[in-house]
Amino acid sequence: MADAPAQLFPEFIVDTFGLPGVLGEVVAALIAAFVVGNIVLAFTGVAGPWAKRKITAAFTDRIAVSRIGPFGLLIIPAAAVQLLAKELIVPEGVDRPTWDLAPIILPASALLGFAVIPMGQLGPVNLHLADPEVGLALVFAFASIASVSLVMAGYGSNNKYSMLGGLRAVAQNLAYEIPLIVTAMSVVIFAGTLEMSGIVAAQSETLFSVGGFDIPAWYALVNPFAFVLFLTANMAEIGRNPFDIPEAPTEIVAGYQTEYSSSYFVLFYLGEFVHIFLGGAILAVTFLGGAAGPGPESISFLWFVVKIWGFFLFTQWCRSALPRVRIDQLIEIGWKGMLVLSFANLVLTAVIVGGIA
Amino acid sequence: MSLEPLDSPDADVIPERTPEELEALLGDLVLARDDHLNAPGFVIRPDTVQETLSILKEQAGYDHLSLVTAQEYENRYESIYHLKKFDDPTQEVSVVVPADKDQPVSESGEAVFRTADWHEREAYDLVGIEYDDHPDLRRILLPQTWQGHPLSLDYDMNQPQIAALPAHVNPIQDHHRDDESDTMFLNIGPHHPATHGVLHLKTVLDGEQVVDIESDIGYLHRCEEQMAQSGTYRHQIMPYPDRWDYISAGLLNEWAYARAAEDLADIEVPEYAQVIRTMGAEMCRIAAHMLALATFALDVNGDFTATFMYAINDRERVQNLLEDLTGQRLMFNYFRLGGVVWDLPEPREEFFSKTRDFLDQLPGNIEEYHNLVTSNEIFQMRTIDTGILPPEVAKNYGATGPVLRGSGVDYDLRRDDPYGYYDELDWDVITEDGCDNYSRLLVRMQEVEESAKIIGQCVDLLEDWPEDERTIQANVPRTLRPDDDNEIYRAVEAAKGELGIYIRSDGTDKPARFKIRSPCFSNLQTLPEMANGEYIPDVIAALGSLDIVLGEVDR
Numbered sequence: 066m067a068d069a070p071a072q073l074f075p076e077f078i079v080d081t082f083g084l085p086g087v088l089g090e091v092v093a094a095l096i097a098a099f100v101v102g103n104i105v106l107a108f109t110g111v112a113g114p115w116a117k118r119k120i121t122a123a124f125t126d127r128i129a130v131s132r133i134g135p136f137g138l139l140i141i142p143a144a145a146v147q148l149l150a151k152e153l154i155v156p157e158g159v160d161r162p163t164w165d166l167a168p169i170i171l172p173a174s175a176l177l178g179f180a181v182i183p184m185g186q187l188g189p190v191n192l193h194l195a196d197p198e199v200g201l202a203l204v205f206a207f208a209s210i211a212s213v214s215l216v217m218a219g220y221g222s223n224n225k226y227s228m229l230g231g232l233r234a235v236a237q238n239l240a241y242e243i244p245l246i247v248t249a250m251s252v253v254i255f256a257g258t259l260e261m262s263g264i265v266a267a268q269s270e271t272l273f274s275v276g277g278f279d280i281p282a283w284y285a286l287v288n289p290f291a292f293v294l295f296l297t298a299n300m301a302e303i304g305r306n307p308f309d310i311p312e313a314p315t316e317i318v319a320g321y322q323t324e325y326s327s328s329y330f331v332l333f334y335l336g337e338f339v340h341i342f343l344g345g346a347i348l349a350v351t352f353l354g355g356a357a358g359p360g361p362e363s364i365s366f367l368w369f370v371v372k373i374w375g376f377f378l379f380t381q382w383c384r385s386a387l388p389r390v391r392i393d394q395l396i397e398i399g400w401k402g403m404l405v406l407s408f409a410n411l412v413l414t415a416v417i418v419g420g421i422a
Numbered sequence: 423m424s425l426e427p428l429d430s431p432d433a434d435v436i437p438e439r440t441p442e443e444l445e446a447l448l449g450d451l452v453l454a455r456d457d458h459l460n461a462p463g464f465v466i467r468p469d470t471v472q473e474t475l476s477i478l479k480e481q482a483g484y485d486h487l488s489l490v491t492a493q494e495y496e497n498r499y500e501s502i503y504h505l506k507k508f509d510d511p512t513q514e515v516s517v518v519v520p521a522d523k524d525q526p527v528s529e530s531g532e533a534v535f536r537t538a539d540w541h542e543r544e545a546y547d548l549v550g551i552e553y554d555d556h557p558d559l560r561r562i563l564l565p566q567t568w569q570g571h572p573l574s575l576d577y578d579m580n581q582p583q584i585a586a587l588p589a590h591v592n593p594i595q596d597h598h599r600d601d602e603s604d605t606m607f608l609n610i611g612p613h614h615p616a617t618h619g620v621l622h623l624k625t626v627l628d629g630e631q632v633v634d635i636e637s638d639i640g641y642l643h644r645c646e647e648q649m650a651q652s653g654t655y656r657h658q659i660m661p662y663p664d665r666w667d668y669i670s671a672g673l674l675n676e677w678a679y680a681r682a683a684e685d686l687a688d689i690e691v692p693e694y695a696q697v698i699r700t701m702g703a704e705m706c707r708i709a710a711h712m713l714a715l716a717t718f719a720l721d722v723n724g725d726f727t728a729t730f731m732y733a734i735n736d737r738e739r740v741q742n743l744l745e746d747l748t749g750q751r752l753m754f755n756y757f758r759l760g761g762v763v764w765d766l767p768e769p770r771e772e773f774f775s776k777t778r779d780f781l782d783q784l785p786g787n788i789e790e791y792h793n794l795v796t797s798n799e800i801f802q803m804r805t806i807d808t809g810i811l812p813p814e815v816a817k818n819y820g821a822t823g824p825v826l827r828g829s830g831v832d833y834d835l836r837r838d839d840p841y842g843y844y845d846e847l848d849w850d851v852i853t854e855d856g857c858d859n860y861s862r863l864l865v866r867m868q869e870v871e872e873s874a875k876i877i878g879q880c881v882d883l884l885e886d887w888p889e890d891e892r893t894i895q896a897n898v899p900r901t902l903r904p905d906d907d908n909e910i911y912r913a914v915e916a917a918k919g920e921l922g923i924y925i926r927s928d929g930t931d932k933p934a935r936f937k938i939r940s941p942c943f944s945n946l947q948t949l950p951e952m953a954n955g956e957y958i959p960d961v962i963a964a965l966g967s968l969d970i971v972l973g974e975v976d977r
Contacts, residue, residue, distance in 0.1 A: 124728050125727070125728045125730070125731035125732070126731055126732070126735060127731060225606060225608050226608075229630070229958075306723070306724070306725075307800055309724060313724060313959070314615055314724050314725055315615045315616040315720055315721050315724050315725075315962060316616065316724070316958055316959050316962050317958065318614060318615060384725065384727075385727055385728045386727070386728055386794065387723065387798070387800060388719075388722045388723045388724075388798060388800045388801045388804055389722065389723060389724050389800075389804075389959070390800055390803065390804065391803075391804060391957055391959045391960065392630055392957065392959070393630075393957060394803060394804075
């Protein structure tokens with residue numbers, strides 16, 4: 066990306082359709098957000114009812130959905146209809162506005178995060194909604210709103226299992242968000258900017274060349290230690306195995322989502338999946354060179370898709386193979402292990418980068 | 423780790439006292455002798471139970487209260503304490519405690535043997551004997567509102583069991599707050615993903631830590647004892663054992679009944695049938711332990727994991743062998759008094775080669791489980807040093823099977839009280855002395871390998887068995903009528919531990935009293951010992967490591 070940074074998606078729409086003035090910008094922004102939002106939701110739609118089943122089945126020697134449509138793909142609309150057609154059971158004594166808002170806030174917070182993610186180019190279109198100077202800080206801020214939703218669900222459900230799940234969610238997020246962000250700061254030290262496009266651009270330089278191939282300076286290669294730290298903290302942040310403590314099926318039934326059914330349940334599930342993809346997107350941007358990959362710039366979106374689905378696959382692999390840690394062990398790993406390591410990483414990075422400079 | 427074995431049966435042979443010596447030891451406590459077929463029986467006064475039991479435990483070494491049987495006669499009630507030694511279960515003694523017909527009160531043995539708690543509650547619930555000095559004498563299997571005691575003689579089965587709603591304790595009360603404490607009451611079950619059936623755990627939590635836990639059982643009570651009492655020995659009882667531990671341990675359960683009834687009626691089982699029984703029973707043990715591994719992985723990993731599916735897959739392969747052998751997949755009904763119902767499936771070679779294929783593949787699969795489960799660091803972090811059950815506590819609660827062996831106690835009826843063909847074969851009793859969730863799992867996984875060894879030897883034996891000596895059943899009269907007033911208690915090593923049957927005959931073709939000693943019942947009783955002070959996830963893991971089947975707990 067040696068040239069001038071590509072035009073952002075809303076600006077592209079304004080230019081292409083010649084939309085005038087502030088109103089035009091608003092309309093263009095809405096259209097762009099609609100497109101990006103739907104791309105993410107489409108991932109989720111494929112992942113939830115179909116890919117997750119197929120992947121887990123592959124790990125466990127099963128076949129999973131195969132009857133409806135080719136490779137069972139039509140299970141996606143079937144599941145959508147089925148889930149939406151179910152009765153929404155509202156338990157007695159739930160804290161109404163809280164209980165209703167929680168399943169909306171979770172997917173909303175995760176979707177908001179995608180506003181600043183540079184998702185690469187597809188033809189002439191650069192799928193990047195906004196590129197504020199504080200991009201990286203903003204995406205973490207959006208993603209952490211999710212904990213609020215979990216607490217609301219846990220508190221509002223009038224159910225002890227939900228309450229336990231909600232409390233666990235807070236404890237877990239406190240313990241892991243700090244190492245997550247501190248580790249991300251080491252990337253910021255490398256890149257010298259919080260701007261998402263800047264971080265991606267900084268990784269497009271060549272690290273070294275092997276037999277004519279340029280190995281890019283992805284931070285996963287520059288600082289693998291930080292990458293592993295970030296990956297681990299990210300798993301905890303999005304609450305996947307071995308850190309799926311707030312839900313912990315078989316322990317506290319389903320944690321904060323125990324009392325949710327029908328469309329509210331769908332919203333929660335949706336939110337979780339979008340959150341996984343957002344986690345993958347942040348990982349891709351900060352450590353895996355964003356949407357960069359071999360081939361022309363115009364198909365870089367496909368590489369981005371490959372990266373976030375790769376991360377999704379990784380979460381499913383962990384889900385099939387890894388036991389869950391206990392809540393107190395999780396907190397201990399977070400505060401006594403990850404936090405210390407992430408600060409060590411930050412200081413080391415600062416020293417090295419400062420030394421080179 | 424101490425190298426000194428906790429129990430060494432070989433080191434010093436436990437001196438067996440003759441019944442006369444025991445009688446002398448008990449002295450005036452003994453009112454009369456009432457010998458059973460398996461053990462000498464001493465009749466004592468109902469207010470000297472604790473004294474008698476503690477003399478037998480402390481001075482004569484009878485440290486295993488296997489079972490408490492209660493029953494009603496025309497002129498009295500009676501509780502029987504079946505005692506054994508963990509070091510040598512063939513040394514048995516029965517303490518017979520008659521109680522007054524009009525006011526059946528008997529002293530509780532709970533102070534001496536902790537396990538008597540639940541056994542006496544069951545006796546109170548079903549037969550109606552009241553136990554003095556019992557810490558918590560409530561009904562255990564039936565609802566607290568139940569009218570009458572179903573196994574007592576004057577019980578009116580047609581009496582409607584109507585209880586007004588307020589009479590029920592509502593487990594889901596509105597508030598559990600009180601000003602003094604900041605604990606939380608939590609119902610785990612009866613519908614909960616980790617209770618492996620309908621079990622209700624009344625849990626008091628301090629944060630995430632368990633302060634108190636109480637099992638509420640009986641949701642799956644199906645009157646198995648009463649049903650067995652109304653069936654004939656020869657054919658009508660055998661199908662019931664399959665329904666106790668229904669996690670494919672059917673043949674092991676059938677053997678418990680077969681052993682007791684055959685000893686009662688003095689039936690000699692042909693050797694060929696014994697080998698088939700041994701092979702089938704060990705197949706059941708593999709299937710049962712595979713399921714235990716699978717569900718334990720669910721409890722610790724959560725959701726559908728690879729371990730679960732792999733173990734179910736292996737279980738399926740044993741299940742297919744059992745289907746070939748018995749014609750059934752779950753309710754085998756394969757044993758008969760005096761043998762088994764039919765010979766191996768034809769062609770025999772095909773069955774043998776299928777079995778051998780399975781045995782050949784098993785070590786590789788077990789290796790895979792060790793890679794996937796036991797050597798996983800997170801798994802070790804979760805299971806090592808959690809759910810601690812010290813050996814003395816385990817013995818006191820009458821825990822048996824992998825639970826007891828996971829606490830380092832070397833006790834296995836297949837070796838210590840041999841039956842079937844086990845004493846002719848080469849295999850080992852597995853013990854682990856970690857006393858934790860991890861040890862119990864390791865014991866099960868290694869027992870699968872031992873079972874495979876046994877099956878392999880049985881297949882070799884069966885293959886070379888001369889064709890004209892393949893007797894699958896002894897000659898047994900069409901109608902069995904054991905002599906009047908004979909009593910016997912016999913146990914076998916089932917998948918979960920010591921599964922015992924007490925039968926009293928009354929000269930008819932049906933048992934007058936049929937009592938089941940369920941290993942899960944005693945094992946589940948240890949849960950508070952393992953759970954108190956631990957975190958919820960550890961309680962779930964401990965429950966999983968006990969490997970209970972509610973069908974056997976509740977019967």
